[in-house]
Amino acid sequence: MNIISVNNVSVRYQSVEVVSNISFNVAAGDYLGIVGPNGSGKTSLIRAIFGLISIAKGTVSIFNQNISDFQQWHKIGYLPQKILSFNPNFPATVKEIVAMGLLAQKSFPKRIGRGDDAAIDRILVLLDITNIKDKLIGELSGGQQQRVLLARAMVAEPKILVLDEPTTALDPEAREKFFTVLQELNKKSGVTIMLVTHDIMNIGRYASKLLYLDRKLVFHGGFDEFCSSSEVTDYFGEFAQHVICHRH
């Protein structure tokens, strides 16, 4: 069952088209790797799909609801590439930051109380950050901050988890742990994952589907299809395609 439908979507900044006429669907339980070189429009596409920037052309629907009318935000967990105006002096503890992820499921007045402690504690344990829950976000290392933001995205048990370049700050060991957590969420809990990365060499090890973007759609499908696709061969050349597929 498709839970996200992207139809002929184009995104423009000023007069420059950064994403051109993209169509694809995401089914429940998919683990979609969105891949492409720097400047290929990956982040713009994600931001457009979830209504953070306006779409120049086309339509997006999530859970059969047009994005402009979409209200079921508690079903979405989002980890941005970076926080645009991150202030290292921000006086919030890890627990306070993670609790923000629960606001989507609250009605007015949106309050976080003791009743939310169980959900927060569960996600802190899952991501192994219980020991830093009373620390200020600015006191943490980049990798720890990233895990805290992931905890915020996951605390409401979303149906779709959207992650934009989530492993940039992580060393190889932490990256492996991170991907293992995602894989368990996908396999055991059925969470649909959309993961933006430029690391095409590794994403095929985790994702069930790939979407290769270079302002326009180059490829969308399973990894086996990727390795046999003539469009991919035309784009990468036979040798590069072989190297990418051989790695997996």
Added chain:
Amino acid sequence: MHIFDAFHYQFIQRAFVAGCFIAVLCSTLGVFLVLRRLSLIGDGLAHVTFGSIAVGLMLRMEPMYTAIPLVMLSSLGILRLMEKARVYGDTAIGIISSLGIAAGIILVSLSGGFNVDLFSYLFGSILSVSNAEVITSVVLSIAVILTVFLFYHELVSITFDEECAKISGIKTRRLNAILILLTSLTVVLAMKVVGIMLVSAMLILPATAALQVAKSFKMSIVIAAAIAVFSVISGIWISFAADLPTGGTIIILNFIILMLILGYRAKKPLKAKPSIQSAAIK
């Protein structure tokens, strides 16, 4: 003079009541504004307040009642410029504040030039605050504090990360409008305490000092409010005892507290302050 003698005077009691409420208001909103890098909005709206006061004086109306709607409208103008015209916050503030000052100068000139009334708004005159002004300040302060309480978690969320707040279903445009309207109301109320020229300092200084030492968001609001209230009470008393301008004394006290806290922080810095995505996980 005995330290408590000042409390016997009714005008001092009125000043304490109005000043303390407004101090809590300024410091609470200040924490959100400083963290959102909108510190100078207080300065910009204060300039608009000058123009709005001039309108009130020209129309022979109570200036606070002309200032409140005009400053609120101007604050929405700043927001509109930021959202629709893709103008940076500081530029939008600059545009609207210079418009406020320019309109004020023209109106003051048309109504016969600067007078005592206008100077009392420019530099503050909390010791001359009337009963009606105290009641207005207290009622509006309670309304603003209640609004912050109701939207507290949403305001913290958009202050930390507006994009993620939006994906959490928070109506970010509505909340931004609420924050900026509350700020405009606060600026108008605070002009009587410290004057138009120093309003932004009441928003910035206690919040900045609190952010140096607070260990949680709630704590930062409590510390900022404590610093602001302490400065207002001490400032009123010192200015009364030493015959100094009250507004200026309050701000100087706030500044001294900030310097003391910065000195403390320099000796006892926080462990690490890396930016997100700048360090590897351990």
